[in-house]
Amino acid sequence: xxxxxxxxxxxxxxxxxxxxxxxxxxxxxxxxxxxxxxxxxxxxxxxxxxxxxxxxxxxxxxxxxxxxxxxxxxxxxxxxxxxxxxxxxxxxxxxxxxxxxxxxxxxxxxxxxxxxxxxxxxxxxxxxxxxxxxxxxxxxxxxxxxxxxxxxxxxxxxxxxxxxxxxxxxxxxxxxxxxxxxxxxxxxxxxxxxxxxxxxxxxxxxxxxxxxxxxxxxxxxxxxxxxxxxxxxxxxxxxxxxxxxxxxxxxxxxxxxxxxxxxxxxxxxxxxxxxxxxxxxxxxxxxxxxxxxxxxxxxxxxxxxxxxxxxxxxxxxxxxxxxxxxxxxxxxxxxxxxxxxxxxxxxxxxxxxxxxxxxxxxxxxxxxxxxxxxxxxxxxxxxxxxxxxxxxxxxxxxxxxxxxxxxxxxxxxxxxxxxxxxxxxxxxxxxxxxxxxxxxxxxxxxxxxxxxxxxxxxxxxxxxxxxxxxx
Numbered sequence: 001x002x003x004x005x006x007x008x009x010x011x012x013x014x015x016x017x018x019x020x021x022x023x024x025x026x027x028x029x030x031x032x033x034x035x036x037x038x039x040x041x042x043x044x045x046x047x048x049x050x051x052x053x054x055x056x057x058x059x060x061x062x063x064x065x066x067x068x069x070x071x072x073x074x075x076x077x078x079x080x081x082x083x084x085x086x087x088x089x090x091x092x093x094x095x096x097x098x099x100x101x102x103x104x105x106x107x108x109x110x111x112x113x114x115x116x117x118x119x120x121x122x123x124x125x126x127x128x129x130x131x132x133x134x135x136x137x138x139x140x141x142x143x144x145x146x147x148x149x150x151x152x153x154x155x156x157x158x159x160x161x162x163x164x165x166x167x168x169x170x171x172x173x174x175x176x177x178x179x180x181x182x183x184x185x186x187x188x189x190x191x192x193x194x195x196x197x198x199x200x201x202x203x204x205x206x207x208x209x210x211x212x213x214x215x216x217x218x219x220x221x222x223x224x225x226x227x228x229x230x231x232x233x234x235x236x237x238x239x240x241x242x243x244x245x246x247x248x249x250x251x252x253x254x255x256x257x258x259x260x261x262x263x264x265x266x267x268x269x270x271x272x273x274x275x276x277x278x279x280x281x282x283x284x285x286x287x288x289x290x291x292x293x294x295x296x297x298x299x300x301x302x303x304x305x306x307x308x309x310x311x312x313x314x315x316x317x318x319x320x321x322x323x324x325x326x327x328x329x330x331x332x333x334x335x336x337x338x339x340x341x342x343x344x345x346x347x348x349x350x351x352x353x354x355x356x357x358x359x360x361x362x363x364x365x366x367x368x369x370x371x372x373x374x375x376x377x378x379x380x381x382x383x384x385x386x387x388x389x390x391x392x393x394x395x396x397x398x399x400x401x402x403x404x405x406x407x408x409x410x411x412x413x414x415x416x417x418x419x420x421x422x423x424x425x426x427x428x429x430x431x432x433x434x435x436x437x438x439x440x441x442x443x444x445x446x447x448x449x450x451x452x453x454x455x456x457x458x459x460x461x462x463x464x465x466x467x468x469x470x471x
Contacts, residue, residue, distance in 0.1 A: 020057075021053055021057040021058070021060040021061035021064065022060075022061075022064065022100060022119055022120075022123060023123060023126075024046070024053065024061050025061050025064035025065050025068070025100055026093070026096055026097060026100060026123060026127075027046075028042055028043070028046070028065050029065065029068060029069075029096040029099070029100070030092070030093055030096055032069075032368055032371075032372075033092050033096070035372065038366070038368060038369075038372075039065070039069070039366060039367075039368035040366065043065075063108065064100055064103065064104070066196070066367060067103045067107055067108075068096075068099045068100060068103050069367035069368050069370065069371070070168060070194050070367045070370075071103060071106075071107065071168045071194070072099060072168060072370070072371060073164060073165055073167075073168035073169060073170070073370075074165060074166065074167075074168040075098075075099045075102050075103060075106075075168075076095075076099070077150075077152070077165045078102060078106075078143060078147055078150060079095070079098050079099070079102065079139065079143075081150045082139050082142050082143055082146075082150075083139055085135075091128065091132065093127055093128065094124060094127075094128055094132050094135070094136065097120050097123055097124050097127070097136055098120070098136060098139060098140070100120060100123075101116050101117060101119070101120030101136065101140045102140065102143055102147075104116035105117075105140065105143060105144055105147065106147060113144045116140070117137065117140045117141055117144065120136050120137075120140055121133050121136050121137045121140075124136040124137075152165055152166055153165050153166075159178070159183065160174050160175045160178065163178070163183070163186065163187065163190070167187065167190035167191070167194065168190075168194065168370075169190060169370060170370060170371070170374075172374070172375045173360075173370070173375075174186065174190075176375070176410075177189060177190075185456070188456045189454065189455065189456040191456070192364065192454075192455040192456035192459075193363045193364045193367075193455055193456075194364070195364065195455075196364075197258075197364045197365060197455075198223075198235040198236060198237050199221075199235065199236055199237065199239065199243070199256065200227065200233055200234070200235045200256070200257065200258050200259050200460070201233070201234050201235075201236075201254040201255060201256050201257065202230070202232045202233055202234075202254060202255050202256075202257040202262050202288075202289060203232040203233070203234065203253070203254055204252055204253055204254055204255065204288065204292055204320050204321075205232060205292050206291075206292050206295070206296055206320065206321055206322070207251070207252055207253050207320070207321055208248075208253045208254075210226065210231070210232055210233075210234065213234065213248060213253050213254060214226070214234060216247070216248045216253065217234070217236065217246070217248055219240075220239055220240050220241065220246050220247075220248075221236035221237070221238065221239045221240070222236060222237050222238040223236055223237050223238075224236040227259045227262070227460075228259070228440070228458075228459070229259060229263060229438060229440055229441050229444065229458075229460075230259045230262040230263060230266070230438065231438050232262060232289075233257075233259045233262050234254070235259070243256060250319075252319045252320045252321050255285055255288050255289070255316075255320070256285075257285045257286075257289070258362075258365075258460055258461045259453075259458075259460040259461075260361075260407075260453040260458070260460040260461040260462070260463035261285060261286065261354075261407075261461065261463065262289060263437075263441055263444070263451060263453070263463070263465070264286065264352070264354065264403065264405040264451070264463060264465045265286050265289040265290055265293060265352070266293075266436060266437050266438065266441060267403055267405075267434065267436075267437065267451055267465050267467050268290065268350055268352050268401065268403045268467070269293075269350070269401070269434075269435055269436030269437070270290045270293045270294050270298075270300075270350050271293070271294065271298075271436075272294050272295045272297040272298055273294075273297055273298045274294060274298045274299075274349040274350055275298060275299045275300075275301075275345065275347070275348050275349050275350075276290055276294065276298065276299070276300045276301070276348060276349065276350045276351070276352070277300075277301045277303065277345070277348045277350070277351040277352070277392070277395065278290060278300065278301070278302045278303065278352050278354075279303050279332060279351055279352060279353045279354075279388070279392055280303070280304060280332065280353060280354050280355060280356065280388075281302035281303055281304045281309075281310070281313055281327075282304060282309055282313070282354075283309055283312050283313055283316065284302065284312070284313035284316045284317060284325075286352060286354055287300065287302045287313060287316075287317070287325060288316065288317065288320050288322060290352065291317070291320075291322040291324055291325060292320075292322070294324065296321075296322055296323060296324055297324065298324055299324060299326070299344075299345065300324050300325045300326070301325075301326050301327075301328055301342065301343075301345050301348075302325050302326070302327050302328070303327075303328045303329075303330050303332070304327075304329065304330075305329065305330065305331045305332065306329075307329045310327040310328075310329055313325075313327060314327055326343055326345070328342055328343075332387075332388045332391055332392070333384070333387065333388075333391075334391070335390075335391045336391060336392075336394065336395060338394065340394075340395060347395060347396070347397040347400070348395050348396060348397060348400060349397055349400050349401070350400060350401045350402075350403070351392055351395060351396055351400070351401070351402045351403070352403050352405070353385075353388055353389060353392055353402070353403065353404050353405065354405045354406070355384075355385045355388055355389075355404065355405070355406050356381070356384065356385075357381050357385065357406035357407060357408045357413050358373050358377065358378060358381055358408050358410060358413060359373070359407055359408065360373065360407075360408045360409065360410055360462065361406070361407040361408045361409050361453075361454075361455075361461050361462025361463055361464070362407045362461045362462065363462075364455055364461070365461065378410055378412040378413060379412055381408075381412070381413055382412045382413055382416055382417055382420070385404070385406065385413060385417045386417055386420045386421055386424070389402070389404055389417070389421045389425075390421065390424060390425065393425050393427070393428065393470075396428075396470045397470070398470055398471075399469065399470060399471075400469070400470050401431065401467060401468070401469055401470075402428065402467075402468040402469075402470070403465060403466070403467050403468070404417065404418070404421070404465065404466050404468065405463060405464065405465035405466075406463070406464050406465075407461055407462065407463055408462065408464060409452065409454060409462040409463075409464060413464070414450070414452075414464040415448075415450075418430070418450075418466055421468075422468075427470055427471055428468045428469065428470055428471065429468065429469055429471055430448070430449050430466060430467070430468060430469075431449065431467040431468065431469040432449050434449065434467060444458070449466065449467070450464060450465070450466050451463070451464070451465040451466070452464055
């Protein structure tokens with residue numbers, strides 16, 4: 001029986017051993033190899049199935065998936081050192097089994113190395129030949145004895161390759177970061193991205209204050225703190241149960257949202273009574289924040305090209321007690337009719353475009369993007385982002401606001417998009433009189449009026465945002 005048959009037709013989720021976090025992690029990594037879905041989508045599919053993993057095994061499952069993805073480059077360097085067969089010639093499934101086993105040996109001190117080796121060999125036996133299982137056994141046992149002594153690439157001969165292996169990033173990312181930040185800051189940036197981030201949530205001020213939410217969460221989480229810049233944010237670690245099981249979540253008291261994303265809505269500065277468009281609403285993280293800043297008064301149109309996401313968004317708004325949101329399934333690659341009208345919406349006081357992007361600013365939360373994004377894709381993202389802005393421009397009322405945001409810190413998706421948009425739309429200018437931001441957020445606005453955040457300097461996701469004003 002083939003791996004595909006064991007895991008389900010066409011790579012969809014079928015039966016995974018109900019108490020085996022390692023096999024479940026292997027399924028996820030193998031699914032990512034196919035390149036059809038992101039990690040978030042694969043995990044969402046899994047969470048919708050009955051996994052029967054204990055809480056302890058769930059923790060191991062997530063540690064394996066995210067750990068292997070964070071450290072894949074360094075793991076592969078180690079595997080390559082001990083293997084007589086080149087990485088490209090190792091069966092992809094066996095390579096993932098080796099990565100899972102080696103990650104446990106190097107990074108998970110609480111797991112005995114014998115358990116890491118033996119479970120990897122047993123998994124290899126179930127998916128491959130006895131010869132492949134013997135290969136896994138020999139390599140991992142050799143790594144147990146010698147992995148701490150293997151040399152890394154010489155930084156004097158090739159600093160890009162050396163840092164790429166040491167910090168586990170593709171060479172093209174390291175090269176561009178070294179050119180922009182220098183070696184010391186690039187190392188700090190890499191370390192921040194490779195660190196497990198805290199969970200950050202945003203208080204739903206329509207239902208509760210931040211102080212009262214902190215009190216409600218105190219028994220469910222550890223190390224709870226207020227965010228530094230957002231006046232509604234809270235961060236914490238190690239929830240005692242999954243987020244949807246927490247009573248305060250069920251009661252609509254918060255949404256999970258990184259602090260940087262919260263600041264984007266503050267930059268938009270929606271007000272009660274406004275007519276607002278959330279142009280790429282997704283599952284409604286920023287939609288909910290916009291509505292609470294509007295105090296649930298006014299009109300808010302949430303647009304997305306995926307109807308299933310809008311259905312989830314509508315359910316999310318009900319959970320939060322928000323009633324001003326109307327949804328619209330629309331593809332922003334298609335220009336709006338100049339006489340655009342939808343359920344009474346025609347022009348907008350404020351439009352937020354949280355545009356689809358490379359996601360290179362959220363690698364600490366989505367480490368799979370390290371290995372799925374290539375530098376030649378950045379210009380295609382840029383072209384789509386400029387196109388979306390141009391299609392939305394005509395919907396902004398005179399003196400209205402258009403905020404462009406991406407969870408990327410790369411120039412192609414940041415400054416170059418701003419330049420191209422303004423060159424095509426003389427009726428817009430960057431708003432240099434920003435209002436509505438928490439006072440300390442102004443320290444994150446640079447001389448060009450760009451909001452830029454980084455994991456290594458601000459302890460939040462990497463975001464770029466700019467506020468345009470229609471003249």
